[in-house]
Amino acid sequence: MPKKIKPAKFLTELRKKLKANIDEKTKKGFQRYFKSQVTFYGVKSAGVNKIAKEYFKKIESANLKKKKLFALCEELLKSGYCEEAFIAANFTYWYGNSEKEDFVTYERFIDKYIDNWAECDTFCNHTVGSFIEKYPEYIGSLKLWAKSKNLWLRRASAVSLILPARKGKFLKDIFGIADILIADKEDMVQKGYGWMLKEASRRHPKEVFEYVMKNKNIMPRTALRYAIEKMPQDLKIQAMKK
Secondary structure (H helix, E strand, O other), X not given: OOOOOOHHHHHHHHHHHHHHOOOHHHHHHHHHHOOOOOEOOOOOHHHHHHHHHHHHHHHHHOOOOHHHHHHHHHHHHHXXXXXXXXXXHHHHHHHOOOOOOHHHHHHHHHHHHOOOHHHHHHHHHHHHHXXXXXXXXXXXXXXXXXXXXXHHHHXXXXXXXXXXXXXXXXXXXXXXXXXXXXXXXOHHHHHHHHHHHHHHHOOOHHHXXXXXXXXXXXXXXXHHHHHOOOOOHHHHHHHHOO
């Protein structure tokens, strides 16, 4: 018989494990990667992943239903700790078997709890990205995110397509999202859609270069530099010319 998970005990033990794995060097240097203040324990990425895997095995052993998994993930996200958000992102991705109704939960998690680029990217690259590959009709919803007042939903609209873009998928929609975000004032959004274009350029270098050249006079330089990062030097020079 599967061993039942008691949420309060599960979270207490997981947090105790995180605290036991604090690395002083990581703790001292963590904040430098963020412009705004973030909350963190100071656990190395490898340590966070190891703990996530250990506790996900408990979830698997308990045959935890998705509703209860999402409730656990929400408690982790509520804490405000980056490492707990990373673990929640891993749990949702590893659980798999996404269904269309899950999108509402993903959207709510991003809108309500995510407040920095690391949490946004960790959650969106895999959990939302794999969902979009399975249900591509939801790309229209990403385009709505791109128009959101919440900058993390706007970044999420782009970074959710990072892995599909790397595979050469959804080029037309990638350009559509870039069109919406193209003059965004937030550098986190500029970097997000620039990164999306960069990944798309791996399989579609000609099309992305043409897009950049057509729009370079309105694209912020931050987004432009990200978009052309993987291009040959001569094309970079052309793109950067004013």
